Amino acid sequence: MEDFDYVIVGAGSAGCVLASRLSENGRYRVALLEAGGSDLNFWVRMPIGYGKAFYHDRLNWKYMTEPVPGFGNRQAYWPRGKVIGGSSSINAMVFIRGQAEDFDGWQALGNPGWSYADVLPLFRRMEDNLAGADTWRGRGGPLTVTSIEDVVHPLCRNYVEGSVEAGLARNPDFNGATQEGVGIYQITTRNGFRCSAATAYLAPARRRPNLQVLSSAHATRLLFEGRRAVGVEYRQGGALRQIRARREVILSAGAINSPQLLQLSGVGDPALLARHGIPVVHAAPQVGQNLQDHIGFDHLYRSRRPTLNDVLRPWLGRLKVGLRYVLTRSGPLSLSVNQGGGFFRTSPEHARPNMQLYFSPVSYTRAVPGRRALMSPDVFSGFLVGVSNCHPTSRGALTIASADPFAAPLIQPNYLSTEEDVRELLDAAHFLRRLSQTGPMREIIESEIRPGPDIVDDDALIADIRARSGSVFHPCGTCVMGPDPAGAVVDARLRAHGLDGLRVVDASIFPRITSGNLNAPTIMVGEKGSDLILQDAR
CATH class of the missing domain: 3.50.50.60 (FAD/NAD(P)-binding domain)
Known part of the structure; x- marks a missing residue:
């Protein structure tokens, strides 16, 4: 020993x-x-x-x-x-x-x-x-943080402009003076590769x-x-x-x-x-x-304009972006699909932003655990706008299932067990609907697929939230x-x-x-x- x-x-x-x-x-x-x-x-x-x-x-x-x-x-x-x-x-x-x-x-x-x-x-x-x-940001540390403002999908512009029309301020840096507002996420990549904690800290130390x-x-x-x-x-x-x-x-x-x-x-x-x-x-x-844990849901739209679905679904498109990535470490494969983002308040009662926004210029059907290995883009031009709660009040618990150290524990997150969590996600769903009706978003939305135009009143939206929300893995x-x-x-x-x-x-x-x-x-x-x-x- x-x-x-x-x-x-x-x-x-x-x-x-x-x-x-x-x-x-x-x-x-x-x-x-x-x-x-x-x-x-x-x-x-x-x-x-x-x-x-x-x-x-x-x-x-x-x-x-x-x-x-x-x-x-x-x-x-x-x-x-x-x-x-x-x-x-x-x-x-x-x-x-x-x-x-x-x-x-x-x-x-x-x-x-x-x-x-x-x-x-x-x-x-x-x-x-x-x-x-600057005052908030560091330079020369182990973890590389990259701006993707200039290389995101063109539809991100419609998302940002639509969000501004819906009442949000532009924010060039969610880690700066304030988190509130809408803009483009920064990601942990270095020269076109993921910069994980292992890349940043462990690799040099080994x-x-x-x-x-x-x-x-x-x-x-x-x-x-x-x-x-x-x-x-x-x-x-x-x-x-x-x-x-x-x-x-x-x-x-x-x-x-x-x-x-x-x-x-x-x-x-x-x-x-x-x-x-x-x-x-x-x-x-x-x-x-x-x-x-944070939870959230997406609204899925069919797009009037090409999205990443049109690039990542056809084999020829995948070949092109694959070659671009191999040769230049650039293009869609060098990015996250969560490109646009933001933080906002679902009501004036909140002293600070309580909801996070995501814009993904791709839509996909999430795989069934253990059955499919890859999230596959949809066959149509589509994109997602999602939200997740910043300050959930629901609390869960984790316990061992047995004395076997190789057995998975029992995880009960108790999502949506408080009225506060349900109410603010309902307010967020209404905001997504308002966002979709802005001029810049109407330019690119052909139709709403999920939850769908028939899901209108609060009870129906809450039922959709309970049926389609999932973990944001936090x-x-x-x-x-x-x-x-x-x-x-x-x-x-x-x-x-x-x-x-x-x-x-x-x-x-x-x-x-x-x-x-x-x-x-x-x-x-x-x-x-x-x-x-x-x-x-x-």
Whole structure:
């Protein structure tokens, strides 16, 4: 059994940051365990390849939730990265930090050091924004952020102009002075390739002799001596192995696998652990609670003008864009399909934007999990305009299904379990209808396919929302950060309450979900966590 100073479980958005930062001074031996394999994969590196990774057996955990009452007892599909880089290797690459109020709210909940003023320098430190540095943006950091304003599909112009006509302001940077408004997303790509956390942080660090990366190493339980975490048991290559941590074990396995591993290791609700015959190391019923996620839905339109469907559907079109990408690293394959975006308030009662917008110049039928490997564009010219809620009030929970570390946990997100969540998504549906009636959008809309012109009154729209909404794949909060051990899993320094030598550093610590995509704030948590760990090591 080999000893390291720090053992990190999970090479995802936060874990890659930790591996890089904790090993860069050369003083500490660091081990990084990842259940998945290499990210040297075409579908990972090519930006639009996430359509293939969406259901890829080797790159994706492909979780399913339990039937959700608010969804008419439908299950929701939760893709999560099972690969070096974690979900940053399979996501849509949209770079959104969140609103300043999100982080000020974290601090107000009793977490000193997490205000927006505290975390803004970390966001700037991690970023290499090709547009240049300013008050909010960084240059020269590990993570490349690219503007696609000049290369997006021409229909994005109609979307932006239509949104302005509908009452939204133009916003050139959703991570600048304000998040509110409409514009074009920035994405995490570099020279036409995906810039994941693995590309940004881990790849340069892997040359260091004091960092060891163990891939295809599935953590099965944490090792404790009394109440101190001293190592990790994992399975690799058919063998059960152990690795020890002299200083700390750090869980960065994400909002699903971090609480799952804690429960498998005897840290959780004693009644749950007793049902599965797991000895209690520390009674912590809050592990797996506070589960939050953004949900959303699309309105699907038939277009009067060509869309990406006309390029990506025919074999000749795919050949042309494929050759363009291979030769120049440009064109549609170098982008995300989420090109236009924005944030708005569904009513004046909201003090800040509560809804996110998406414009995709492509329409597709999402694959049935496990049956089709690729999202296929529709045979007609089509596009999507979607929304998702920024501040859902519904809360779910995650629990192990058995003592088997290879069994998927039970995930119940409880979507649309509050009237507030239903009402604001209904208001968002009405906004999409107003947007579709603006002059610039009428120029390109031939007809509305979904929900369809017959779905008009509130009851019908709510029924459509319950029938067609889905996860936006932003789970968080299941190892919540807070000052009270009775209600939180970790403290503001990300140390596990009631235990020694153990921290959790990933999206599971979010007290409340941030506004927008979660990859950027999760990487920031990795930066913050590394600072805290190194400060405490002095």
